[in-house]
Amino acid sequence: MELAKRVAALTPSATLAITSKAKALREEGHDVIGLGAGEPDFNTPEHILSAAKQAMDEGHTKYTPSGGLPRLKAAIVAKLQQDQKLTYEQDEVIVTTGAKHALYTLFQVLLNKGDEVIIPAPYWVSYPEQVKLAEGEPVFVHTDETTGFKLTPDILEHKITDQTKAVIINSPSNPTGAMYTKEELQALGDVCLRHNVLIVSDEIYEKLVYGEVVHTSIAELSAELKKQTIIINGLSKSHSMTGWRIGYAVGDRRIIKAMTSLASHSTSNPTSVAQYAAIAAYEGSQEPVDVMKKAFSERLDETYKALVAIPGVACVKPTGAFYLYPNVKQAAEQCGFSNVDAWVEALLDEEKVAVVPGSGFGTPDYIRLSYATSMDNLHEAVARMARFVEKHRQ
Structure with a gap:
Protein backbone atom coordinates (compact mmCIF):
# COMPACT_ATOMS: atom_id res chain seq x y z
CA MET A 1 0.00 0.00 0.00
CA GLU A 2 1.48 3.34 -1.08
CA LEU A 3 1.71 5.99 1.62
CA ALA A 4 0.44 9.55 1.18
CA LYS A 5 2.90 11.86 -0.56
CA ARG A 6 2.65 14.36 2.30
CA VAL A 7 4.20 11.81 4.65
CA ALA A 8 6.94 10.83 2.22
CA ALA A 9 8.03 14.47 2.06
CA LEU A 10 8.67 14.71 5.80
CA THR A 11 12.25 15.00 7.05
CA PRO A 12 13.16 12.66 9.93
CA SER A 13 13.74 14.35 13.28
CA ALA A 14 17.30 15.52 13.79
CA THR A 15 17.36 14.09 17.27
CA LEU A 16 16.10 10.64 16.31
CA ALA A 17 19.36 8.96 15.24
CA ILE A 18 21.49 10.43 18.03
CA THR A 19 18.85 9.68 20.67
CA SER A 20 18.46 6.12 19.45
CA LYS A 21 22.22 5.55 19.51
CA ALA A 22 22.58 7.10 22.99
CA LYS A 23 19.80 4.83 24.27
CA ALA A 24 21.50 1.76 22.81
CA LEU A 25 24.80 2.70 24.46
CA ARG A 26 23.08 3.15 27.84
CA GLU A 27 21.46 -0.28 27.50
CA GLU A 28 24.95 -1.70 26.93
CA GLY A 29 25.98 -0.22 30.27
CA HIS A 30 27.83 2.89 29.11
CA ASP A 31 27.76 6.13 31.11
CA VAL A 32 26.11 8.37 28.54
CA ILE A 33 25.42 12.04 29.29
CA GLY A 34 22.55 13.31 27.20
CA LEU A 35 22.38 17.02 26.41
CA GLY A 36 19.56 16.73 23.91
CA ALA A 37 16.64 17.26 26.29
CA GLY A 38 13.99 19.71 25.14
CA GLU A 39 12.26 19.73 28.50
CA PRO A 40 13.00 20.94 32.03
CA ASP A 41 14.52 18.35 34.36
CA PHE A 42 12.26 19.52 37.23
CA ASN A 43 9.07 17.70 38.15
CA THR A 44 5.76 19.49 37.70
CA PRO A 45 5.16 21.67 40.82
CA GLU A 46 3.30 20.03 43.68
CA GLY A 284 -1.57 29.35 41.72
CA SER A 285 1.89 30.26 43.00
CA GLN A 286 4.54 31.16 40.42
CA GLU A 287 7.40 30.55 42.87
CA PRO A 288 8.37 27.19 41.26
CA VAL A 289 8.81 28.99 37.93
CA ASP A 290 11.24 31.44 39.56
CA VAL A 291 13.16 28.60 41.26
CA MET A 292 13.58 26.77 37.96
CA LYS A 293 14.58 29.95 36.15
CA LYS A 294 17.25 30.70 38.78
CA ALA A 295 18.72 27.21 38.41
CA PHE A 296 18.82 27.50 34.62
CA SER A 297 20.53 30.89 34.86
CA GLU A 298 23.26 29.49 37.11
CA ARG A 299 23.80 26.51 34.82
CA LEU A 300 23.98 28.76 31.79
CA ASP A 301 26.67 30.98 33.30
CA GLU A 302 28.92 28.12 34.37
CA THR A 303 28.47 25.97 31.29
CA TYR A 304 28.95 28.83 28.86
CA LYS A 305 32.32 29.81 30.38
CA ALA A 306 33.62 26.26 30.21
CA LEU A 307 32.27 25.66 26.70
CA VAL A 308 33.85 28.68 25.01
CA ALA A 309 37.21 27.77 26.55
CA ILE A 310 37.35 24.70 24.27
CA PRO A 311 39.56 25.39 21.21
CA GLY A 312 37.56 25.84 17.99
CA VAL A 313 34.23 26.39 19.78
CA ALA A 314 32.49 29.77 19.45
CA CYS A 315 29.15 30.61 21.04
CA VAL A 316 26.85 33.60 21.41
CA LYS A 317 25.61 33.64 25.00
CA PRO A 318 21.83 33.22 24.92
CA THR A 319 19.37 35.28 26.93
CA GLY A 320 16.51 32.79 27.03
CA ALA A 321 15.30 29.16 26.82
CA PHE A 322 17.70 26.45 28.09
CA TYR A 323 19.99 25.77 25.16
CA LEU A 324 23.49 26.69 24.07
CA TYR A 325 24.08 26.75 20.32
CA PRO A 326 27.83 26.85 19.65
CA ASN A 327 29.51 26.91 16.26
CA VAL A 328 31.88 23.93 16.29
CA LYS A 329 32.89 23.89 12.62
CA GLN A 330 36.45 24.94 13.43
CA ALA A 331 36.73 22.34 16.19
CA ALA A 332 35.45 19.63 13.83
CA GLU A 333 37.94 20.64 11.13
CA GLN A 334 40.84 20.81 13.59
CA CYS A 335 39.89 17.33 14.77
CA GLY A 336 39.97 15.98 11.23
CA PHE A 337 36.24 15.50 10.65
CA SER A 338 34.64 16.37 7.32
CA ASN A 339 31.53 17.82 8.94
CA VAL A 340 29.93 18.53 12.30
CA ASP A 341 27.54 15.57 12.07
CA ALA A 342 30.51 13.19 11.96
CA TRP A 343 32.13 15.06 14.88
CA VAL A 344 28.91 14.67 16.92
CA GLU A 345 28.73 10.95 16.18
CA ALA A 346 32.37 10.43 17.21
CA LEU A 347 31.84 12.45 20.40
CA LEU A 348 29.06 10.06 21.36
CA ASP A 349 31.07 6.96 20.41
CA GLU A 350 34.24 7.95 22.22
CA GLU A 351 33.19 10.17 25.14
CA LYS A 352 29.56 9.13 25.50
CA VAL A 353 28.23 12.70 25.26
CA ALA A 354 25.04 13.10 23.20
CA VAL A 355 24.36 16.50 21.61
CA VAL A 356 22.04 17.42 18.74
CA PRO A 357 23.68 18.35 15.41
CA GLY A 358 22.68 21.71 13.98
CA SER A 359 21.89 20.21 10.59
CA GLY A 360 18.42 19.39 11.87
CA PHE A 361 17.87 23.07 12.69
CA GLY A 362 19.00 24.23 9.24
CA THR A 363 22.53 25.27 10.27
CA PRO A 364 25.00 22.38 9.95
CA ASP A 365 28.02 24.07 11.55
CA TYR A 366 26.45 24.13 15.01
CA ILE A 367 25.32 21.83 17.81
CA ARG A 368 22.57 22.25 20.37
CA LEU A 369 23.30 21.53 24.02
CA SER A 370 20.52 21.57 26.58
CA TYR A 371 21.40 22.68 30.10
CA ALA A 372 18.15 21.21 31.41
CA THR A 373 20.16 18.69 33.40
CA SER A 374 22.19 18.69 36.61
CA MET A 375 25.25 20.89 37.12
CA ASP A 376 27.32 17.76 37.72
CA ASN A 377 26.25 16.35 34.35
CA LEU A 378 27.05 19.64 32.64
CA HIS A 379 30.52 19.89 34.20
CA GLU A 380 31.35 16.33 33.23
CA ALA A 381 29.93 16.64 29.70
CA VAL A 382 31.92 19.78 28.87
CA ALA A 383 35.07 18.21 30.38
CA ARG A 384 34.59 15.20 28.11
CA MET A 385 34.08 17.46 25.09
CA ALA A 386 37.31 19.32 25.90
CA ARG A 387 39.16 16.03 26.25
CA PHE A 388 37.72 14.81 22.93
CA VAL A 389 38.86 17.94 21.10
CA GLU A 390 42.31 17.88 22.69
CA LYS A 391 42.78 14.25 21.70
CA HIS A 392 41.84 14.78 18.04
CA ARG A 393 43.26 18.23 17.31
CA GLN A 394 45.74 18.23 14.43
Whole structure:
Protein backbone atom coordinates (compact mmCIF):
# COMPACT_ATOMS: atom_id res chain seq x y z
CA MET A 1 0.00 0.00 0.00
CA GLU A 2 1.48 3.34 -1.08
CA LEU A 3 1.71 5.99 1.62
CA ALA A 4 0.44 9.55 1.18
CA LYS A 5 2.90 11.86 -0.56
CA ARG A 6 2.65 14.36 2.30
CA VAL A 7 4.20 11.81 4.65
CA ALA A 8 6.94 10.83 2.22
CA ALA A 9 8.03 14.47 2.06
CA LEU A 10 8.67 14.71 5.80
CA THR A 11 12.25 15.00 7.05
CA PRO A 12 13.16 12.66 9.93
CA SER A 13 13.74 14.35 13.28
CA ALA A 14 17.30 15.52 13.79
CA THR A 15 17.36 14.09 17.27
CA LEU A 16 16.10 10.64 16.31
CA ALA A 17 19.36 8.96 15.24
CA ILE A 18 21.49 10.43 18.03
CA THR A 19 18.85 9.68 20.67
CA SER A 20 18.46 6.12 19.45
CA LYS A 21 22.22 5.55 19.51
CA ALA A 22 22.58 7.10 22.99
CA LYS A 23 19.80 4.83 24.27
CA ALA A 24 21.50 1.76 22.81
CA LEU A 25 24.80 2.70 24.46
CA ARG A 26 23.08 3.15 27.84
CA GLU A 27 21.46 -0.28 27.50
CA GLU A 28 24.95 -1.70 26.93
CA GLY A 29 25.98 -0.22 30.27
CA HIS A 30 27.83 2.89 29.11
CA ASP A 31 27.76 6.13 31.11
CA VAL A 32 26.11 8.37 28.54
CA ILE A 33 25.42 12.04 29.29
CA GLY A 34 22.55 13.31 27.20
CA LEU A 35 22.38 17.02 26.41
CA GLY A 36 19.56 16.73 23.91
CA ALA A 37 16.64 17.26 26.29
CA GLY A 38 13.99 19.71 25.14
CA GLU A 39 12.26 19.73 28.50
CA PRO A 40 13.00 20.94 32.03
CA ASP A 41 14.52 18.35 34.36
CA PHE A 42 12.26 19.52 37.23
CA ASN A 43 9.07 17.70 38.15
CA THR A 44 5.76 19.49 37.70
CA PRO A 45 5.16 21.67 40.82
CA GLU A 46 3.30 20.03 43.68
CA HIS A 47 0.26 22.32 43.67
CA ILE A 48 -0.33 21.46 40.01
CA LEU A 49 -0.08 17.73 40.72
CA SER A 50 -2.56 18.15 43.58
CA ALA A 51 -5.02 19.98 41.35
CA ALA A 52 -4.89 17.16 38.80
CA LYS A 53 -5.55 14.56 41.50
CA GLN A 54 -8.44 16.61 42.84
CA ALA A 55 -9.90 16.88 39.35
CA MET A 56 -9.76 13.11 38.98
CA ASP A 57 -11.27 12.55 42.41
CA GLU A 58 -14.11 14.93 41.56
CA GLY A 59 -14.87 13.13 38.31
CA HIS A 60 -13.57 15.73 35.86
CA THR A 61 -12.54 12.97 33.48
CA LYS A 62 -15.06 13.51 30.68
CA TYR A 63 -15.11 15.42 27.41
CA THR A 64 -14.64 19.18 27.57
CA PRO A 65 -15.39 21.84 24.95
CA SER A 66 -13.09 21.35 21.94
CA GLY A 67 -11.45 24.71 22.42
CA GLY A 68 -10.79 24.21 26.12
CA LEU A 69 -12.48 24.75 29.48
CA PRO A 70 -13.90 28.27 29.91
CA ARG A 71 -12.10 28.63 33.24
CA LEU A 72 -8.75 27.76 31.62
CA LYS A 73 -9.42 30.22 28.82
CA ALA A 74 -10.19 32.84 31.47
CA ALA A 75 -6.88 32.04 33.21
CA ILE A 76 -5.02 32.45 29.89
CA VAL A 77 -6.78 35.77 29.23
CA ALA A 78 -5.85 36.95 32.75
CA LYS A 79 -2.23 35.84 32.25
CA LEU A 80 -1.94 37.82 29.00
CA GLN A 81 -3.44 40.88 30.66
CA GLN A 82 -1.08 40.66 33.61
CA ASP A 83 2.12 39.83 31.74
CA GLN A 84 1.71 41.69 28.45
CA LYS A 85 -1.16 44.11 29.13
CA LEU A 86 -3.00 42.42 26.26
CA THR A 87 -6.80 42.21 26.32
CA TYR A 88 -8.49 39.24 24.66
CA GLU A 89 -11.92 37.62 24.84
CA GLN A 90 -12.37 33.91 25.39
CA ASP A 91 -13.47 33.35 21.78
CA GLU A 92 -10.01 34.56 20.75
CA VAL A 93 -8.37 31.65 22.62
CA ILE A 94 -8.08 27.96 21.79
CA VAL A 95 -6.53 25.46 24.20
CA THR A 96 -4.71 22.69 22.35
CA THR A 97 -2.94 19.40 22.96
CA GLY A 98 0.40 21.14 23.43
CA ALA A 99 1.81 24.20 21.65
CA LYS A 100 2.94 21.93 18.82
CA HIS A 101 -0.69 21.04 18.12
CA ALA A 102 -1.58 24.74 18.18
CA LEU A 103 0.98 25.38 15.44
CA TYR A 104 -0.08 22.35 13.42
CA THR A 105 -3.75 23.30 13.57
CA LEU A 106 -2.99 26.93 12.72
CA PHE A 107 -1.12 25.99 9.54
CA GLN A 108 -3.85 23.56 8.54
CA VAL A 109 -6.54 26.25 8.66
CA LEU A 110 -4.30 29.03 7.29
CA LEU A 111 -2.40 27.63 4.33
CA ASN A 112 -3.46 26.70 0.83
CA LYS A 113 -1.25 24.81 -1.60
CA GLY A 114 1.81 26.92 -2.44
CA ASP A 115 1.37 29.51 0.30
CA GLU A 116 4.73 30.53 1.73
CA VAL A 117 5.79 30.78 5.38
CA ILE A 118 9.05 32.57 6.16
CA ILE A 119 11.10 30.64 8.72
CA PRO A 120 14.35 32.07 10.11
CA ALA A 121 17.12 29.48 10.44
CA PRO A 122 18.17 28.07 12.86
CA TYR A 123 14.59 26.93 13.40
CA TRP A 124 12.73 24.49 15.61
CA VAL A 125 12.62 21.22 13.68
CA SER A 126 8.82 20.96 13.41
CA TYR A 127 8.16 24.35 11.77
CA PRO A 128 9.00 23.37 8.18
CA GLU A 129 7.44 19.93 8.49
CA GLN A 130 4.14 21.35 9.71
CA VAL A 131 4.10 23.88 6.88
CA LYS A 132 4.73 21.10 4.35
CA LEU A 133 1.95 18.97 5.85
CA ALA A 134 -0.43 21.86 5.15
CA GLU A 135 0.85 21.93 1.54
CA GLY A 136 2.62 25.21 2.18
CA GLU A 137 6.17 26.14 1.22
CA PRO A 138 8.74 26.86 3.94
CA VAL A 139 10.98 29.76 2.94
CA PHE A 140 14.18 29.71 4.98
CA VAL A 141 16.11 32.81 5.95
CA HIS A 142 19.65 32.20 7.22
CA THR A 143 20.73 34.02 10.36
CA ASP A 144 24.01 33.76 12.25
CA GLU A 145 26.15 35.38 14.93
CA THR A 146 26.38 38.67 13.03
CA THR A 147 22.66 39.34 13.61
CA GLY A 148 22.48 37.51 16.94
CA PHE A 149 20.56 34.73 15.16
CA LYS A 150 17.71 37.15 14.50
CA LEU A 151 15.75 38.06 11.41
CA THR A 152 16.26 41.65 10.21
CA PRO A 153 13.59 43.82 8.55
CA ASP A 154 15.65 44.24 5.36
CA ILE A 155 16.04 40.50 4.89
CA LEU A 156 12.37 39.92 5.71
CA GLU A 157 11.29 42.51 3.15
CA HIS A 158 13.49 40.88 0.52
CA LYS A 159 11.96 37.43 1.13
CA ILE A 160 8.30 38.45 0.96
CA THR A 161 6.49 37.52 -2.25
CA ASP A 162 2.88 37.50 -3.44
CA GLN A 163 2.62 33.98 -1.98
CA THR A 164 3.84 34.91 1.51
CA LYS A 165 1.15 34.15 4.09
CA ALA A 166 3.04 34.25 7.39
CA VAL A 167 6.35 34.63 9.17
CA ILE A 168 7.38 32.73 12.31
CA ILE A 169 9.04 34.63 15.15
CA ASN A 170 10.30 32.43 17.99
CA SER A 171 11.47 34.54 20.92
CA PRO A 172 13.23 33.26 22.99
CA SER A 173 14.40 30.83 20.34
CA ASN A 174 14.83 27.12 20.16
CA PRO A 175 17.65 26.27 19.42
CA THR A 176 19.67 29.48 19.92
CA GLY A 177 18.09 31.07 23.01
CA ALA A 178 18.13 34.42 21.18
CA MET A 179 15.46 36.99 22.01
CA TYR A 180 14.23 40.01 20.06
CA THR A 181 14.15 43.47 21.61
CA LYS A 182 11.08 45.67 21.49
CA GLU A 183 12.70 47.83 18.79
CA GLU A 184 13.61 44.82 16.65
CA LEU A 185 10.09 43.45 16.89
CA GLN A 186 8.59 46.82 15.96
CA ALA A 187 10.76 46.98 12.83
CA LEU A 188 9.74 43.48 11.77
CA GLY A 189 6.11 44.24 12.57
CA ASP A 190 6.15 47.32 10.36
CA VAL A 191 7.23 45.17 7.41
CA CYS A 192 4.50 42.61 8.10
CA LEU A 193 1.84 45.29 8.33
CA ARG A 194 2.91 46.83 5.02
CA HIS A 195 2.64 43.48 3.25
CA ASN A 196 -0.30 42.02 5.21
CA VAL A 197 1.77 39.07 6.46
CA LEU A 198 0.47 37.18 9.48
CA ILE A 199 2.91 36.98 12.40
CA VAL A 200 3.10 33.62 14.18
CA SER A 201 4.70 34.50 17.52
CA ASP A 202 5.96 31.38 19.29
CA GLU A 203 6.46 32.45 22.91
CA ILE A 204 6.74 29.05 24.58
CA TYR A 205 10.01 30.02 26.37
CA GLU A 206 8.87 33.49 27.48
CA LYS A 207 9.25 32.78 31.21
CA LEU A 208 12.82 31.49 30.86
CA VAL A 209 14.82 34.69 30.28
CA TYR A 210 18.00 35.69 32.08
CA GLY A 211 19.89 38.76 33.17
CA GLU A 212 18.38 42.20 32.65
CA VAL A 213 16.49 41.36 29.47
CA VAL A 214 12.69 41.51 29.39
CA HIS A 215 10.48 39.42 27.14
CA THR A 216 8.26 41.36 24.76
CA SER A 217 5.41 39.97 22.70
CA ILE A 218 5.13 41.63 19.29
CA ALA A 219 1.34 41.72 19.84
CA GLU A 220 1.70 44.22 22.69
CA LEU A 221 3.41 46.89 20.56
CA SER A 222 0.27 48.24 18.87
CA ALA A 223 -3.37 47.46 18.18
CA GLU A 224 -2.49 46.84 14.53
CA LEU A 225 0.22 44.31 15.40
CA LYS A 226 -2.06 42.59 17.90
CA LYS A 227 -4.60 42.09 15.12
CA GLN A 228 -1.88 40.77 12.79
CA THR A 229 -0.44 38.27 15.32
CA ILE A 230 -1.30 34.78 16.48
CA ILE A 231 0.43 34.06 19.80
CA ILE A 232 1.46 30.46 20.42
CA ASN A 233 2.26 29.48 24.00
CA GLY A 234 1.78 26.76 26.59
CA LEU A 235 2.84 25.44 29.97
CA SER A 236 5.37 22.80 28.91
CA LYS A 237 8.52 24.84 29.46
CA SER A 238 7.38 27.48 31.96
CA HIS A 239 5.80 25.06 34.43
CA SER A 240 7.67 21.85 33.54
CA MET A 241 4.53 20.27 32.09
CA THR A 242 5.82 18.79 28.83
CA GLY A 243 3.95 15.51 29.25
CA TRP A 244 0.64 17.15 30.15
CA ARG A 245 0.28 18.52 26.60
CA ILE A 246 -1.42 21.84 27.18
CA GLY A 247 -0.76 24.69 24.77
CA TYR A 248 -2.82 27.46 23.28
CA ALA A 249 -3.20 29.93 20.45
CA VAL A 250 -4.56 33.47 20.84
CA GLY A 251 -5.58 35.93 18.17
CA ASP A 252 -8.07 36.74 15.43
CA ARG A 253 -11.37 35.08 16.40
CA ARG A 254 -12.07 33.94 12.82
CA ILE A 255 -8.81 31.96 12.78
CA ILE A 256 -9.38 30.66 16.31
CA LYS A 257 -12.90 29.53 15.38
CA ALA A 258 -11.55 27.61 12.38
CA MET A 259 -8.85 26.02 14.55
CA THR A 260 -11.45 24.99 17.11
CA SER A 261 -13.61 23.40 14.42
CA LEU A 262 -10.65 21.43 13.09
CA ALA A 263 -9.64 20.35 16.59
CA SER A 264 -13.15 19.04 17.19
CA HIS A 265 -12.54 16.54 14.37
CA SER A 266 -8.99 15.60 15.40
CA THR A 267 -8.41 15.56 19.16
CA SER A 268 -11.98 16.32 20.35
CA ASN A 269 -10.45 18.26 23.26
CA PRO A 270 -7.24 18.54 25.28
CA THR A 271 -7.07 16.06 28.17
CA SER A 272 -9.56 17.15 30.82
CA VAL A 273 -7.34 16.49 33.85
CA ALA A 274 -4.41 18.29 32.24
CA GLN A 275 -6.61 21.35 31.73
CA TYR A 276 -7.44 21.48 35.45
CA ALA A 277 -3.72 21.17 36.18
CA ALA A 278 -3.09 24.09 33.81
CA ILE A 279 -5.67 26.21 35.64
CA ALA A 280 -3.76 25.61 38.87
CA ALA A 281 -0.49 26.47 37.10
CA TYR A 282 -1.76 29.91 36.07
CA GLU A 283 -3.95 30.69 39.07
CA GLY A 284 -1.57 29.35 41.72
CA SER A 285 1.89 30.26 43.00
CA GLN A 286 4.54 31.16 40.42
CA GLU A 287 7.40 30.55 42.87
CA PRO A 288 8.37 27.19 41.26
CA VAL A 289 8.81 28.99 37.93
CA ASP A 290 11.24 31.44 39.56
CA VAL A 291 13.16 28.60 41.26
CA MET A 292 13.58 26.77 37.96
CA LYS A 293 14.58 29.95 36.15
CA LYS A 294 17.25 30.70 38.78
CA ALA A 295 18.72 27.21 38.41
CA PHE A 296 18.82 27.50 34.62
CA SER A 297 20.53 30.89 34.86
CA GLU A 298 23.26 29.49 37.11
CA ARG A 299 23.80 26.51 34.82
CA LEU A 300 23.98 28.76 31.79
CA ASP A 301 26.67 30.98 33.30
CA GLU A 302 28.92 28.12 34.37
CA THR A 303 28.47 25.97 31.29
CA TYR A 304 28.95 28.83 28.86
CA LYS A 305 32.32 29.81 30.38
CA ALA A 306 33.62 26.26 30.21
CA LEU A 307 32.27 25.66 26.70
CA VAL A 308 33.85 28.68 25.01
CA ALA A 309 37.21 27.77 26.55
CA ILE A 310 37.35 24.70 24.27
CA PRO A 311 39.56 25.39 21.21
CA GLY A 312 37.56 25.84 17.99
CA VAL A 313 34.23 26.39 19.78
CA ALA A 314 32.49 29.77 19.45
CA CYS A 315 29.15 30.61 21.04
CA VAL A 316 26.85 33.60 21.41
CA LYS A 317 25.61 33.64 25.00
CA PRO A 318 21.83 33.22 24.92
CA THR A 319 19.37 35.28 26.93
CA GLY A 320 16.51 32.79 27.03
CA ALA A 321 15.30 29.16 26.82
CA PHE A 322 17.70 26.45 28.09
CA TYR A 323 19.99 25.77 25.16
CA LEU A 324 23.49 26.69 24.07
CA TYR A 325 24.08 26.75 20.32
CA PRO A 326 27.83 26.85 19.65
CA ASN A 327 29.51 26.91 16.26
CA VAL A 328 31.88 23.93 16.29
CA LYS A 329 32.89 23.89 12.62
CA GLN A 330 36.45 24.94 13.43
CA ALA A 331 36.73 22.34 16.19
CA ALA A 332 35.45 19.63 13.83
CA GLU A 333 37.94 20.64 11.13
CA GLN A 334 40.84 20.81 13.59
CA CYS A 335 39.89 17.33 14.77
CA GLY A 336 39.97 15.98 11.23
CA PHE A 337 36.24 15.50 10.65
CA SER A 338 34.64 16.37 7.32
CA ASN A 339 31.53 17.82 8.94
CA VAL A 340 29.93 18.53 12.30
CA ASP A 341 27.54 15.57 12.07
CA ALA A 342 30.51 13.19 11.96
CA TRP A 343 32.13 15.06 14.88
CA VAL A 344 28.91 14.67 16.92
CA GLU A 345 28.73 10.95 16.18
CA ALA A 346 32.37 10.43 17.21
CA LEU A 347 31.84 12.45 20.40
CA LEU A 348 29.06 10.06 21.36
CA ASP A 349 31.07 6.96 20.41
CA GLU A 350 34.24 7.95 22.22
CA GLU A 351 33.19 10.17 25.14
CA LYS A 352 29.56 9.13 25.50
CA VAL A 353 28.23 12.70 25.26
CA ALA A 354 25.04 13.10 23.20
CA VAL A 355 24.36 16.50 21.61
CA VAL A 356 22.04 17.42 18.74
CA PRO A 357 23.68 18.35 15.41
CA GLY A 358 22.68 21.71 13.98
CA SER A 359 21.89 20.21 10.59
CA GLY A 360 18.42 19.39 11.87
CA PHE A 361 17.87 23.07 12.69
CA GLY A 362 19.00 24.23 9.24
CA THR A 363 22.53 25.27 10.27
CA PRO A 364 25.00 22.38 9.95
CA ASP A 365 28.02 24.07 11.55
CA TYR A 366 26.45 24.13 15.01
CA ILE A 367 25.32 21.83 17.81
CA ARG A 368 22.57 22.25 20.37
CA LEU A 369 23.30 21.53 24.02
CA SER A 370 20.52 21.57 26.58
CA TYR A 371 21.40 22.68 30.10
CA ALA A 372 18.15 21.21 31.41
CA THR A 373 20.16 18.69 33.40
CA SER A 374 22.19 18.69 36.61
CA MET A 375 25.25 20.89 37.12
CA ASP A 376 27.32 17.76 37.72
CA ASN A 377 26.25 16.35 34.35
CA LEU A 378 27.05 19.64 32.64
CA HIS A 379 30.52 19.89 34.20
CA GLU A 380 31.35 16.33 33.23
CA ALA A 381 29.93 16.64 29.70
CA VAL A 382 31.92 19.78 28.87
CA ALA A 383 35.07 18.21 30.38
CA ARG A 384 34.59 15.20 28.11
CA MET A 385 34.08 17.46 25.09
CA ALA A 386 37.31 19.32 25.90
CA ARG A 387 39.16 16.03 26.25
CA PHE A 388 37.72 14.81 22.93
CA VAL A 389 38.86 17.94 21.10
CA GLU A 390 42.31 17.88 22.69
CA LYS A 391 42.78 14.25 21.70
CA HIS A 392 41.84 14.78 18.04
CA ARG A 393 43.26 18.23 17.31
CA GLN A 394 45.74 18.23 14.43
